[in-house]
Amino acid sequence: MSGLETNEGRKKLALFGLLTPPTIFLGVFFLVPLGIMVVYSFLEPGLYGGVVWNFYDLNYGRILGWADSRYEQFDPVYLIVFLRSVKLALTTVILSLFICYPAAFWISRMSDARKSFFLFLITLPFFVSLVVRLFAWVLILRPTGFLNQGLMGAGIISEPLELMFTNTAVVIGMAYVFIPFMFLPLYASVEKLDMSLVEASADLGATRLQTFRRVILPMTLPGIIGGSIIVFIPSLGNFIVPSVLGGSRVLMIGNLIEQQFLSARNWPFGSALGMLVMAAVLVLLMVYVRIMTKEEEYANATKVKEG
Amino acid sequence: MNSILGIKDATKRYKTPDGGTITALNGVSLDVAQNEFVTLLGPSGCGKTTLLRSISGFEDLEGGSIEIDGAAVTHLPAHKRPVNTVFQRYALFPHLTIARNVAFSLEVAGTDKEDTKRRVGEMLELVGLAGYGDRKITQLSGGQQQRVALARSLVARPKILLLDEPLSALDKNLRQKMQQELKTLQEEVGIAFVFVTHDQEEALTMSDRIVVLSGGKIQQLGAPEDLYRRPENEFVAGFVGEGNLLDAKITSVDGTRATAVLNSGQRTGITHSGLAQNQAVKLLVRPEDVEVGAPSNADDLHFKGRVSQVFFVGTDYLVHVTTDSGAEFKATLRPSAHNRTSLASPGTEISLTVPQSALHVITEEKVV
Ligand SMILES: Nc1ncnc2c1ncn2[C@@H]1O[C@H](COP(=O)(O)OP(=O)(O)OP(=O)(O)O)[C@@H](O)[C@H]1O
Ligand SMILES: [Mg+2]
Numbered sequence: 211m212s213g214l215e216t217n218e219g220r221k222k223l224a225l226f227g228l229l230t231p232p233t234i235f236l237g238v239f240f241l242v243p244l245g246i247m248v249v250y251s252f253l254e255p256g257l258y259g260g261v262v263w264n265f266y267d268l269n270y271g272r273i274l275g276w277a278d279s280r281y282e283q284f285d286p287v288y289l290i291v292f293l294r295s296v297k298l299a300l301t302t303v304i305l306s307l308f309i310c311y312p313a314a315f316w317i318s319r320m321s322d323a324r325k326s327f328f329l330f331l332i333t334l335p336f337f338v339s340l341v342v343r344l345f346a347w348v349l350i351l352r353p354t355g356f357l358n359q360g361l362m363g364a365g366i367i368s369e370p371l372e373l374m375f376t377n378t379a380v381v382i383g384m385a386y387v388f389i390p391f392m393f394l395p396l397y398a399s400v401e402k403l404d405m406s407l408v409e410a411s412a413d414l415g416a417t418r419l420q421t422f423r424r425v426i427l428p429m430t431l432p433g434i435i436g437g438s439i440i441v442f443i444p445s446l447g448n449f450i451v452p453s454v455l456g457g458s459r460v461l462m463i464g465n466l467i468e469q470q471f472l473s474a475r476n477w478p479f480g481s482a483l484g485m486l487v488m489a490a491v492l493v494l495l496m497v498y499v500r501i502m503t504k505e506e507e508y509a510n511a512t513k514v515k516e517g
Numbered sequence: 518m519n520s521i522l523g524i525k526d527a528t529k530r531y532k533t534p535d536g537g538t539i540t541a542l543n544g545v546s547l548d549v550a551q552n553e554f555v556t557l558l559g560p561s562g563c564g565k566t567t568l569l570r571s572i573s574g575f576e577d578l579e580g581g582s583i584e585i586d587g588a589a590v591t592h593l594p595a596h597k598r599p600v601n602t603v604f605q606r607y608a609l610f611p612h613l614t615i616a617r618n619v620a621f622s623l624e625v626a627g628t629d630k631e632d633t634k635r636r637v638g639e640m641l642e643l644v645g646l647a648g649y650g651d652r653k654i655t656q657l658s659g660g661q662q663q664r665v666a667l668a669r670s671l672v673a674r675p676k677i678l679l680l681d682e683p684l685s686a687l688d689k690n691l692r693q694k695m696q697q698e699l700k701t702l703q704e705e706v707g708i709a710f711v712f713v714t715h716d717q718e719e720a721l722t723m724s725d726r727i728v729v730l731s732g733g734k735i736q737q738l739g740a741p742e743d744l745y746r747r748p749e750n751e752f753v754a755g756f757v758g759e760g761n762l763l764d765a766k767i768t769s770v771d772g773t774r775a776t777a778v779l780n781s782g783q784r785t786g787i788t789h790s791g792l793a794q795n796q797a798v799k800l801l802v803r804p805e806d807v808e809v810g811a812p813s814n815a816d817d818l819h820f821k822g823r824v825s826q827v828f829f830v831g832t833d834y835l836v837h838v839t840t841d842s843g844a845e846f847k848a849t850l851r852p853s854a855h856n857r858t859s860l861a862s863p864g865t866e867i868s869l870t871v872p873q874s875a876l877h878v879i880t881e882e883k884v885v
Contacts, residue, residue, distance in 0.1 A: 410608035412595045413573055414622035415673065424625070428612045 223346050228323035241364040251481035288466065292486060295463040298377060298452075299445035300395035302384040303438045306392040309385070310429075310437065314393060314400040330396075332390050344383060344454040351379050351455070379402040388444065392437040399433025431501065447487045463487055521586055521709045522549040522677055525728050528580035529567055529733075541567040543733035544581070549677070549709050555702065556712045559730035560756070563712045568730070569679050572711065574598045574599035578664075586676050593848040607662050609654045615665050616641070616650030616673040622673040623635070640668040642704070660691050660694040667699075671706060677704075680712045684719065696723055702792075717757050721745065745803075748882035752800045759835065761847055763800040763880070767792050777878075783841045786816045799879040804835060806875035807848035809860065809867065816873040820846055824865045827858065834861040838869065 228507065254266040268282040274290075277284035317328045335343060350356045353370035361367045373379050411421040449464030456462070463483060468478030529542040541564045546562045549555050557565045570576040572583060574595030582591045590598050601622065609618050616637050623633040641647050644664040654662065663683060670678060684699075703710045712722050720727050722743045727737040729752070737744060737753045748754035754762060765777040768784070775792045776802065778784050779784075785800075791810065792798070799800050812819050822840035834850040848869055850861050860867055 281531075348844060404608070406606065406608040407610060410597075410602070410604060410610070411621070412624075413575075413602045414625065414669065415596050416621070416625040417596055420625045425610060439724075450752055 214445055247481040250478050253478045255476045255478045261478055269479045289468055291461055292463050295446055298381055299442050301381045302445045303441050306389050306441055310393040310396050312396040319403045332393055337435050347383055363372040375459040377460055379455040380460050383455040384445050386437050388441040389438045395436035399430045403429050403488040443491050519551045520548045521551045523584040526581035529578055538731050545735055552707050554703050554710045554725045555884055556720040556724035556727045558727050561743045563730040564733040566681055569713055571601050571680055573600055573631050599675050600677040600679055601675040603666045603670050603683045605682045607666040609665055611654050615652050618665055619672055636672055638704050640672045644668045657689055677709045682713050739873055751879055754879055759804050759847055760803040765798050765800050767796045785818055785873055787876055787878050801879055802871050802875055804847040804849040808870045810869040811868055818871040820869045824863050824867055828857040828862045838867055
């Protein structure tokens with residue numbers, strides 16, 4: 211009781227008061243649904259939607275290869291769709307990385323006023339609805355769209371390119387949507403890069419390429435990894451972009467999950483597919499945390515030194 | 518003299534944000550000999566860093582040329598020049614160990630592993646960090662980081678080592694220790710050092726020669742003693758060491774002998790070539806040359822006044838005296854001789870003599 215009288219005690223109380231609402235919020239609206247998903251993924255689907263409370267591992271069996279032909283059929287299509295989603299998400303990461311990395315260097319060298327203007331531009335798309343922005347891409351990419359008309363008008367192609375409903379369209383769309391997520395962590399680490407290290411490297415005889423490989427790349431690696439993860443996770447489970455730009459031809463795991471929950475009304479199977487995405491993300495995060503802890507140790511050591 | 522660095526007429530201008538230009542280097546010419554320790558000394562903004570960066574290749578000169586060991590390098594990019602730099606904040610690579618930092622220049626040059634390892638070990642030994650190779654940069658003190666920076670830039674045996682105020686981040690004790698170490702190291706490795714500082718004491722203790730810069734121009738180039746004893750102009754006299762500058766006018770000239778009259782009306786004989794009748798000159802007097810008491814020689818100068826301020830500077834007292842004619846005068850009092858400490862308190866009446874031999878004539882104005 212006497213602890214509350216002290217400053218320390220008051221601080222603790224304040225912290226407790228501040229942390230309680232978000233903790234409850236996350237508990238109720240994140241962990242509970244997640245728990246429901248985990249439980250459902252091991253339950254038998256009901257005949258007309260809903261679940262039957264029996265332990266049932268064939269949801270996973272359908273995906274991963276064990277099945278009992280009386281109930282469920284193993285179909286490799288789910289793994290194929292999952293792997294395609296991984297591939298498209300990785301391509302998205304690489305494309306947005308290649309766009310954002312040079313841009314981050316370019317913007318970090320600007321005067322402060324121009325810098326904030328460009329940073330504002332990058333967040334600008336958030337002011338317009340995602341669906342509207344994606345349909346704008348339909349207008350650009352479809353056979354009679356701006357891109358094809360422009361290229362044909364310029365005489366570069368004679369027939370419209372098949373862009374809509376392809377992997378390319380989906381990757382372009384996802385890269386477009388997630389570029390701000392890639393840019394911001396990248397920019398943070400590029401901005402922090404000490405230019406005197408780049409000079410020191412050149413001074414010691416390193417060519418531009420050697421300087422990039424030996425100094426710039428390792429020093430900005432945390433930003434590259436951070437941005438890549440932040441883009442990879444929502445890309446992997448994305449269903450809006452593939453449904454608008456991929457149609458029925460480019461199906462991603464997110465579309466499958468959506469179908470199971472909304473059309474097929476097979477919640478247990480949808481949950482099992484969701485768990486697959488979760489597992490992939492968790493593995494990735496574990497790798498990330500390992501790298502970042504190392505980084506943190508280094509940062510802490512620096513702080514002690516400067517303090 | 519075997520010149521390792523030759524700079525001729527180096528000129529560099531910067532644009533300012535408001536559209537004007539700043540002349541950072543204005544016709545600087547300088548030769549540095551092999552094994553020489555040369556210091557660039559000058560106030561903030563005089564162009565020291567610009568000159569150093571022109572040598573290392575990070576600034577492109579607008580005019581003039583630079584030769585290193587007889588080869589023109591004026592337009593060579595930094596990584597191709599056989600010079601290395603110790604940066605003010607060291608710029609060590611935080612993601613590499615100490616050994617890898619030191620090995621950097623050898624690795625990029627493709628030196629073989631065994632050789633690299635051996636040379637890195639030797640270098641770490643030389644700077645007193647043997648056995649520290651596997652540590653991280655962040656586990657070192659400022660002085661140790663300084664030594665890693667030195668080892669890193671010396672390991673590839675550059676023809677010239679450039680140092681931009683490398684000691685300014687260290688505290689005074691460590692700085693003095695590093696000054697001596699740096700000088701010893703330079704003698705040991707036999708590489709020419711071009712060292713930048715705005716600390717005149719540092720320049721005087723370490724250098725073979727000092728280049729005094731101001732406003733992008735060389736004000737004087739010479740050995741530390743020359744600069745201190747025989748400054749060529751008012752700027753150098755004021756910047757290097759403490760001093761009193763007395764206004765005087767030449768009244769008669771006879772060969773290299775001349776008579777000067779001070780504002781106070783005192784006359785004195787001086788020796789200097791090229792003086793003209795009625796020429797205005799300055800007479801430099803270092804505080805430590807000032808004696809207490811009345812003059813014994815007719816050509817000596819005599820000042821009477823009152824002590825206004827006293828600074829204890831280690832063994833001596835530096836006193837500021839307001840003379841009877843109202844001028845400020847600085848003199849050094851040594852406590853050991855004649856118990857003069859009693860004079861070292863504000864308000865004391867004091868009588869000072871400047872021996873004629875202590876006068877140094879300055880004819881040039883401050884050059885900007
Ligand atoms: N990149 C630049 N752009 C514009 N002006 C510059 C630039 N670098 C230096 N200057 C100007 O050139 C002049 C010389 O600068 P320099 O850095 O060489 O001075 P310095 O003698 O090293 O000073 P300090 O002792 O403060 O380091 C200064 O007036 C400075 O403002
Ligand atoms: Mg400088």
